Amino acid sequence: MRFAKRPSHCEPVVITGIGMLTSVGKTAESTWQAVQQGKSGVRSIAGLHGIPDDLLIGAPVDIEVPNAGQLKVIALCQQAARAAIEDAALDWSQVDRERFACAISGHMGDTSGIAEIIGYGGKPEGEVPAWHQWLPNTACSEVALEHGLNGPRSCHSTACASGLIDILSAVRRIRDGQCDLALAGSAESINPLFAAGFRQLRVLAKHQDPIQACRPFDRDRTGFVMGEGSAMFVLERLDHAVARGAHIYAELSAGAMLGEAHHVTSMAQNSDPLRYLITETLRRAEMEPSEVGYINAHGTGTRQNDLVEARGIRAALGHAASDILVGANKSSIGHLVNAAGSVELGLTVLALRDGFAPPTLNLYNPDPDCDLDCVPLVGRTHRAQSALKISCAFGGHLVCMAVRRWTGIHSKSGYSDQLPSKAA
Helix, strand or coil, rough: CCCCCCCCCCCCCCEEEEEECCCEECCHHHHHHHHHHHCCCCCCEEECCCCCCCCCECCCCCCCCCCCCCCCCHHHHHHHHHHHHCCCCCCCCHCHHHHHEEECCCCCCCCCCHHHHHCCCCCCCCCCCHHHHHCCCCHHHHHHHCCCCCCCEECCCHHHHHHCCCCCCCHHHHHCCCCCCEEEEEEEEECHHHHHHHHHCCCECCCCCCHHCCCCCCCCCCCCECCEEEEEEEEEECCCCHHCCECCCCEEEEEEEEEEECCCCCCCCCCCCHHHHHHHHHHHHHHHHHCCCEEEECCCCCHHHHHHHHHHHHHHHHHHHCEEEEEHHHHHHHHHCCCCCCCCHHHHHHHHHHEECCCCCCCCCCCCCCECCCCCCCCCEEECEEEEEEEEHHHHHHEEEEEEEEECCCEECCCCCCCCCCCC
């Protein structure tokens, strides 16, 4: 790994490639179109080891795992990473792989080895051994090896904030001069252990119609539904992207993270930590509250999270909050836990690109205590130039990122001529 002279702290870092797959689309564009149109990938789940069929509601991704016994989460990472690199149109002969970082969030490791030790059976002969994918950084390592990314690697495991934190860590490495480019993101597959834990915590939503189960910011919300998917980004210094003629989606203007240190699973009810986080992000981005046009909220649909998040947004942005559209995607694609931040950041970037705020599904009865415009039921044209993405995780991990729509040289932004049709 070679270090360059440290660039300016304000050197812009831009997104030049996006790869994504979710329960509603196998690509970034198909996912974005589905979310715009108000489609949902939520359904009853069957065939999850140890969980009775139809007990769990979720938003799974149907993919073929290429190697027998390979963890699905690793396959999701690999597929999204390939798509992001292809989208970035990299000329590998002109790329210094020693200065190409990889930041992919941690995941649940392969526990089949433990199951075998305690007598619950092992893997059939010929499958990927458990010890090959036991560590939570396996996906990061596998993706970096596949593409020969020999720059610095990082892998954070910070629950629902993981994806956004790894993207922020990649931005910092680029600005610190450790690398010129980075592949950053995360993935999630539904794990029975986590499903059982969330059920015991009573945070999973229930409804006779699975599609209507998760309802962020609604008065009748009862929790979230688990989801699967992945999003990866190619990030670059602006001068590096321009020099190679890359198309640019957006600028990652600034980000901030903090440890709330309040409680393992609950948030401070006064919203002071979240208020500080948003305010600090705006300060670092040199962005006024009035410049923010859209916020992609964490928006889990739990009683506590939505209320605390709405209060924090209102406290940080003041009167400007009344003019900002606040969206939540989890009622469409589920809660992707480790991948929530990265997938929802991708949707935020595409919302800026196309000038459209996607709907918050199932928001039939807005909670008056969450006094924000949360784009209920139907998306709308909204020519925002700047946005915030917020992630709030168990353990007090809070992170926020400010994004600016890119309209300069090699812009990939361009408002769509046709608006999406309403969902049937």
